[in-house]
Amino acid sequence: MKKWTIGVDVGGTEIKFGLFGDSLKEKWFIPTNVSEHGSHILPEIAETIVDKCRIFGVDITNLAGVGMGLPGPVPDGNMVRGCVNLGWSNVAAARELSELLAGAFSCQPEDIPVRAANDANVAALGEMWLGGGKSCKSLIMVTLGTGVGGGVVIDGRIYNGASGCAGEIGHIICVDEKDITGNCSCGNRGCLEQIASATGIVKYARHYLDETDIPSVLRELLREKGNISTKDVFDAGKNGDEAAEQIIDTVTKYLGRALAGISAVINPECILIGGGVSAAGEYLREKVAHHFREQAFSELKNTPVRLAVLGNEAGIFGAAYMMISERMREDSIL
Ligand SMILES: [Zn+2]
Structure with a gap:
């Protein structure tokens, strides 16, 4: 089996790279050049890959290929x-790119084979x-960041769906009318993203504080x-602030x-919570797990x-x- 593989995670502001041998040998990034309709992006990716291969003495005959995560639907690789x-x-x-x-x-x-997939699925x-899903072959991951994204892995492979939209967890409509704070960017009402993204949590917290008169450190901060x-x-919730606890209970x-x-559809071996909001750690995990079980x-x-x-290294991995x-799989090792 060829020794080297390169993982690329293309984001709107930077593009991350990982050169993998037996383990991650080198990681680096370049800024995303979105000028002229992004026409420089792929040439600049190729250029930096060629440079690093020269620096690390990676011979083309020993490069298995390049995998690439992209911030959009990719139905077919x-x-x-x-x-x-x-x-x-x-x-x-x-x-x-190939x-x-x-x-x-x-x-x-x-x-030089290149395969692409949606970035959340790749993560x-x-x-x-x-x-976090090591030892699992099937899992779902929900990414709580500026928006809510998700990825689906079934039997060790990314599941893209018919048009590349599998894993759009953020647009599952599941919020009760009383907790809806406005329309989602997708045009629907009651999407998960509206309440569980970083912006959604803040929006819902403000809505909750407007609707109640429970004293809260959040009112003082506002x-x-x-x-x-x-x-x-989350800090207020961890410190026992009643309003913050209620807000987090509703979000989770x-x-x-x-x-x-x-x-109920996928029957995954495990569920993962990632993204910036997951910095809230065990406190968040425990509450999501509780409401999941319920x-x-x-x-x-x-x-x-x-x-x-x-x-944010999940993408290159x-x-x-x-x-x-x-x-x-080609070599029948998997
Ligand atoms: Zn939506």
Whole structure:
């Protein structure tokens, strides 16, 4: 089996890279150049890969390929659709990168295979390989950041869905009318993202404080700073602030509801919670697990709910593992 693999995680502001041999040998990043409709992105990715291969003496004959996570739906391992924060419409990203690398290394595109998938799905695969989902072959991961994303891994492979939209956990409609604070960016009402993303939690906290008169440190913070953060809400909750505890209980009730619903379809071996909001740690995990158990189908209540552990490196790990696992399957090791 070829020794080297490269994992690429393409984001709207930076592109992360990992060079994997027996383990992660080198990681680096470049800024995302979104000028001219993102037309420089793939050439710049190819350029930096070629540079690092030269520096580390990675010979093309010993490079298994490149895996790439992209911030948009990727139904087929190649074409990403409507990748607005890169300035792309539909781009055959894997094929184009493979051709660029072949040109630079003076070989054929089939000598440098490139596979692409949605970044949240790729992160879930990374967590399955060497993160919080290690030892599981099927899992779901919910990513609580600016939005709510998710990834689905079934039998060790990313599940993309028919049009690349599998894992859009944030747009499951599960919020009761009384807790809805407005329309979701997708146009629907009551999406999980509206209450469980970093912005959603703050929005719901303000709504809760407006609707009740329970004394809370959050009211003082709002008066002093004019705003509150997700961290403020969790810190207050951890310190026993009654209003913050109520807010977090409601947020995690809907997370538990959505995850119980997905579990009834996927029956995963474990559920992972990642993204910036998961910095709230065990306090958040325990509450999501409680509400999950409360609402899950009886046979699924014992599904472990864990924290993701790879942070923003999950993408490069998962991207590399897409290629590594493909090669292992070809060699019948998996
Ligand atoms: Zn939505």
